[in-house]
Each structure stands twice: as structure tokens, then as C-alpha cells.
Amino acid sequence: MRLLHLADLHIGKILHKRSLLEDQAYILKQILAIAKEQRIDAVLIAGDVYQRSTPSPEAMTLFSDFLTGLTDLHLPCYLIAGNHDSAERVAYLSALAERSGVYIAGAEQAAVYSYPLEDDFGAVTLHLMPFLTPSHAKLHYPDEADRIVTYEDAVRTVLQHHPPASDGGRHVMVAHQFLTGAAVCESEELAIGGQDNISAALFDRYDYVALGHLHGPQRVSRETIRYAGSPLRYSFSELTQKKSVTIVELREKGNVQIETIPLHPLHGMQELTGTLAALLASEPTDDFVHVILTDEEPPADAVRQLRTVYKNLLCVTYRSSKFREDRFVEAEGQPEKMDFPTLFRAFYAFQNQGAEPSADQMKIVEKLLLQLDREAGAS
Structure with a gap:
């Protein structure tokens, strides 16, 4: 049998x-x-x-x-x-x-x-x-x-x-x-x-x-x-x-x-470590990818740039001597697809070791957004 x-x-x-x-x-x-x-x-x-x-x-x-x-x-x-x-x-x-x-x-x-x-x-x-x-x-x-x-x-x-x-x-x-x-x-x-x-x-x-x-x-x-x-x-x-x-x-x-x-999966899986410049110079892949960035200063717009090479990028970890510990960011939910409050929460969490902004802080953000909208409408 x-x-x-x-x-x-x-x-x-x-x-x-x-x-x-x-x-x-x-x-x-x-x-x-x-x-x-x-x-x-x-x-x-x-x-x-x-x-x-x-x-x-x-x-x-x-x-x-x-x-x-x-x-x-x-x-x-x-x-x-x-x-x-x-x-x-x-x-x-x-x-x-x-x-x-x-x-x-x-x-x-x-x-x-x-x-x-x-x-x-x-x-x-x-x-x-x-x-x-x-x-x-x-x-x-x-x-x-x-x-x-x-x-x-x-x-x-x-x-x-x-x-x-x-x-x-x-x-x-x-x-x-x-x-x-x-x-x-x-x-x-x-x-x-x-x-x-x-x-x-x-x-x-x-x-x-x-x-x-x-x-x-x-x-x-x-x-x-x-x-x-x-x-x-x-x-x-x-x-x-x-x-x-x-x-x-x-x-x-x-x-x-x-x-x-x-078994042979539809997508492989890789964990890649290096600077943003080095990783952008690598061969493109369809694998699921976790990138560990080692730039001393966290590069701006890193996720969008990495997606040009790694279209199935799932997450990014920022590793720098300036951080007490690694900072982890989900790659799904690209910034251009987020509303501003969601984008602010993600940015705040990144800068504060995963902490969430308080309700009072979010009220300030919403107040500033409302003010900017009014100014934009008046101009």
C-alpha cells in the first residue's frame, strides 16, 4: 500500500x-x-x-x-x-x-x-x-x-x-x-x-x-x-x-x-542583505524577497525603488549602527496607495520603533490636513 x-x-x-x-x-x-x-x-x-x-x-x-x-x-x-x-x-x-x-x-x-x-x-x-x-x-x-x-x-x-x-x-x-x-x-x-x-x-x-x-x-x-x-x-x-x-x-x-x-513552488524565497545601490544593481527576480538594507542613513523611497528589481518584495528591514535595533517595514500597501493618516502612522511607527501615534497626535495631524485643504481651496 x-x-x-x-x-x-x-x-x-x-x-x-x-x-x-x-x-x-x-x-x-x-x-x-x-x-x-x-x-x-x-x-x-x-x-x-x-x-x-x-x-x-x-x-x-x-x-x-x-x-x-x-x-x-x-x-x-x-x-x-x-x-x-x-x-x-x-x-x-x-x-x-x-x-x-x-x-x-x-x-x-x-x-x-x-x-x-x-x-x-x-x-x-x-x-x-x-x-x-x-x-x-x-x-x-x-x-x-x-x-x-x-x-x-x-x-x-x-x-x-x-x-x-x-x-x-x-x-x-x-x-x-x-x-x-x-x-x-x-x-x-x-x-x-x-x-x-x-x-x-x-x-x-x-x-x-x-x-x-x-x-x-x-x-x-x-x-x-x-x-x-x-x-x-x-x-x-x-x-x-x-x-x-x-x-x-x-x-x-x-x-x-x-x-x-x-516540491517546486511558483515563487522562490530569498533574503537579501546590502545597500540600496548594491541591491538595485542586482538581477531582477520574481521570488518573494525580504530585503535587509544596511545603509547608514535610511534611503528615501526605498520600497518603491526596490520594487523595480524585486516585484514580489514583501518586507524591508533597516539595519544601521544608528538604530538600537532593526526596523522592519511591510512592503505591501505602497505609500502612493495610502491616505495621509495611514501614511503618517507608518512613518511614525518607523521613527519610533513600532509605536503608534496617540489619539491627540492624530487629531493634530487631521487639523493640519483640514487647514491645508482650506488653504488649497482658497488659492
Whole structure:
């Protein structure tokens, strides 16, 4: 049996005020092509289908189109809700979706949902465990609430109530949790102080564990416990990550073959450092770009000038010995498209380490604007 392991699609993601829906549509189409070429038997999506718990209509349409593409390939899909998802929205119409081969585990209950399959080597059971928190586990297991303090307590409790059968068959777990020892980056939402850490040992009875939550593809503890990672870079902190999909081939019990297939995004991502003059002399690129300017004096109109070379410039950081710390500016929302109060707020924040002008200061600005308008009308 050949499984395609995906996670952390984050459909509807906005990167520095830039919608990534076009990029996500491009990469999902690529994933469909891989599924067809690789003769996949089923697709696993380990949570965080959407970026927001209330996804936009456009985001929902894109995911619906992806599921339709899988259905057209006669590929069943098994997915769980992640911490970014609304379990109710993800599971909406799940009974109807099952008729098309889409099996959805929301988080109505703190439970594991199991689906029996079979191939030439015998029985395979897929176990789906949506994102789980201690409070959720306490709600569904009140008699054990005193013993459920950490995320590990919560997962252990649920697994004890829903263990894999000791039948000699092969068992695959799909989960969306943070395992101790995994590599993280800035774009991921983790609990303070590592409170959401759980031990990989909790999954010892599973032949393969398909994880979501962390954006870097990686193994944890053993080769068959893996994060698929996100299909796109969703932060400049993910620059060094090589995005891929994971192909899992289950053969006889104890024989699991794993292959990662690289994904090629619509736009690359770069972080470029230098003076404005040096960067303007560089070759143009369509990549998403974060520029770090090192001019001692912040250049005037830098964003507009940089856009002549980097049309997908997303943000600029000003780095100078004259500043106590770097000053960060979003490139989206060009000054010529801003009204004056918005432009003033942006300028004030830049000059004051991100602080907002007070209401009294804004009243002064508005009063001056009104006075200028009157003078202009009189002339």
C-alpha cells in the first residue's frame, strides 16, 4: 500500500499582507500530479488544512477543488483537524464527503477514529487523532481529569482508550502534535515552555506515524515517525527547508519504505542583505524577497525603488549602527496607495520603533490636513 503523507496546507495563508492562494493552487495541482504518477493508494492530511478557523470562501473553494481532484483520481483521502482548523468547519458534511472517499476526523470527541483497509500483505488500519489539548481530553474523560495536566497526559489517555488491536496487522497513526526532539521554526505556534511536548514513545505500537504541526519535513526518534512539513515556505524562517511530500510504502509487517519527493513552488524565497545601490544593481527576480538594507542613513523611497528589481518584495528591514535595533517595514500597501493618516502612522511607527501615534497626535495631524485643504481651496 502506497500512502501520500501531507500536512499543514494552511490554505488562505497571508504572508506579509500577500495572499498565497495562487501559490497554493499551483502546489496542490503539483501534488495531484505526483499522486497520479506515484500510483498512490490513499492520501493522508495531518491537520492545519486552513490557516484560519474561519477560512475565506476562496480558501474553502480551493480545498474543495483539491479534494475533487483526488476523487477524480479515485483516491481516498483521510484528514484530521489541526490547531489552526475549526474542527466543526473541517468536519462539516463529513458524512456526505465519505461517499466520495473523503474521511474527516474533526474533534467532536477526544478520540481516535479507525478505518480498516487491506492490501496484498493483509490488513492495514488507519487511525486518525485530531489535534488534542489537555482541556479537550478532560472534557471527554472527566473521571481522569485530575491526571490530565500536560499534552502528553492528554494523548496518553486517549491512546489508552483507543489502542491499536494486537492482531499482527499494520497500523498507521495520523496526528497533529509536537513531539519532543523535533526541530522548530518561528512560523509555528507552540506552547510556552514546551508544555505541548509529547514523547514519541507513545506511538511505539504504530508501524508509521504521519504527523502534522511542524513545517520542516523530518523524522523524530525513528525513521517511521515523520512530519511531512508544509508544502510551501510560510515564513522567511523556513528559507533553508526543502519542501516535499512523503511517500510511504507499507509492505509486510515491519517493512516500511519511505521516499520524499521535492516540491517546486511558483515563487522562490530569498533574503537579501546590502545597500540600496548594491541591491538595485542586482538581477531582477520574481521570488518573494525580504530585503535587509544596511545603509547608514535610511534611503528615501526605498520600497518603491526596490520594487523595480524585486516585484514580489514583501518586507524591508533597516539595519544601521544608528538604530538600537532593526526596523522592519511591510512592503505591501505602497505609500502612493495610502491616505495621509495611514501614511503618517507608518512613518511614525518607523521613527519610533513600532509605536503608534496617540489619539491627540492624530487629531493634530487631521487639523493640519483640514487647514491645508482650506488653504488649497482658497488659492
